Amino acid sequence: MRLPFFVYGTLRPGEVNHNRYLYGRIRPACPARPARLADAALYDGPGYPYAVAEPGGVVHGDLVSALPEAYDELLSALDELEECVPGDPHSLYERVARQVTLDADGTAELAWVYVAGPVVAARLRARGRRIAGGDWLSREPRRDASG
Template sequence: MTPRHLPFFVYGTLLPGERNHPLLAGRTLSWTPAELPGALLFHGSGRPYPYPYAVPDPDGAAAVRGQVAAVADDVYDEVLADLDKLEDYTPGGTGNHYERVRVQVRAADGAATDAWTYFAADRIARELRVSGVRVRDDDWLRRTGP
């Protein structure tokens, strides 16, 4: 894996068993349970896009649980383009739904890894902090409701 080919920290519908996982299935080298410190997880229920959204935690105390997916070099650019499309992200775009951000995640053994993840765009994050539905334990797989 080249330095520019960071793995992806996924926390919602891309996780194994979830509805968008087929986009990554068969295209990854490994999956590692991890958490993203300093982030909160919301469900966008009742909004135009009812998806999971990670947003920075102003207190820095919370951590979103998910997995790090390492993607093979030979399909990396294709996977990156597919994920950007799924997440409605265009580099430098002003109408993005999500923003792809380089973050540092922590594996269960405490090892830190740089990865890409998709945070809610600022305008969506502001709304979620005021009136969003927080996901229990910041863990999509433990969510209740929609």
């Protein structure tokens, strides 16, 4: 399936991996469109976020569509970035097809979403730091030991 990608962390516009991975590979006529993923919560990695299935939660992000000629290359690059190994429960992330809702008009669209792998998700649910509001861009900055 050649689905668009729902990005919610470092791949969002203005974040560290957006230009590195998406520039020149996504449709300029269809830039990042604000969207949300229902029944999920966002956890701090730290340094990058993880979406974890949780009823009633919401994760905010953007929907991006790859250029047809760049799709396979982008899919491979994102799997590598996310350390996603299909079928391996110890992968940091797994790529799953999920419905996301566009903020602009409420339209639902099927997209690839990188969610925490099973082992990581269990650890985060047990002792992870949940990002209030489900939006990586509006998270509170982490504080170091000095304050």
